[in-house]
Amino acid sequence: MKNFFKKFELYIGSIFLSITTIVVIMNVFTRYFLKFTYFWTEEIAVGCFVWTIFLGTAAAYKEKSLIGVEAIVVLLPEKIRNVVEFFTFILLSILSAIMMVFSFTYVSSSSKITAALEFSYGYINSSIVLSFALMTLYSVMYAAASFKKGFLNKKN
Template identity: 25%
Template sequence: MKAAGFALERASDYLDILCRIIASCLIAIIALLAAAQVGGRYFIGWSPVWIEEMTRYCFIWMTLLGACVLVKRGEHAVIDVLVSALPRSLKSIHTALVLTVIIATSAVLIFYGIKIVGIVGKQLSPALRLSMAYVYLAVPVSGAIITVHCVVGILAEWRRGEE
């Protein structure tokens, strides 16, 4: 059990690093594309049609990978005014319940994300002629990564409760 938990923790850590690197690269790409579009429009009066589309797809991936990073750090949206007043044991239970709800939501993302990837697989984007499956794949991928992070978080809370 401990070996599986350790392996899952390592996987979660590696996924977090990967998400951070990819999201950072996507931010840089978005900035470069936006600058190229504005510069092209301003200086030569023309900018390629595909830039806006590529920027949008990079933004989708960046946002969903960023959500994975926030869940790993425990910085997802939360109102903790009442929770901060709870004793440690109840905080642990609250955290585990919140993470369980996030897992349930992630399961929906995975299930319907896979469904929609299958539906749009043959559809091509207008400007890039890219399969829309690559764009929609961000939904189940982020759902799976968030699930791994939450399971690791629940295991960590369980270990804290045993101590």
């Protein structure tokens, strides 16, 4: 269970990706071999795929696997590098928090529903809020670790 919470974004994202794959394969099979389609499959596939994307983004951020430009920062002495890293995470915390607020405002004010299932887009778009909330949390955690390392000379 401890491992689940360490990488819950990946596990839940994998479930959504599996649902997307199964629904798309099922719809292709019924369209070409049984000559009918389910009207709701596209909405389910798109909704699950959106959740997969945003959970994957949060997971990549958590693992520090997103593309970053650090060619100049690597040339700096370690002490200065730690300080730059701290301020970078502070900036990322602020930006992620702002995006979380904007996405929450967008989701809460949206009344749009899907065409076939008449399902609120709020359920799909709430993945954006969750993703930015997680990235804000991780940024604050990384900023605290960078502060300890850069200013208090403590290792993690």
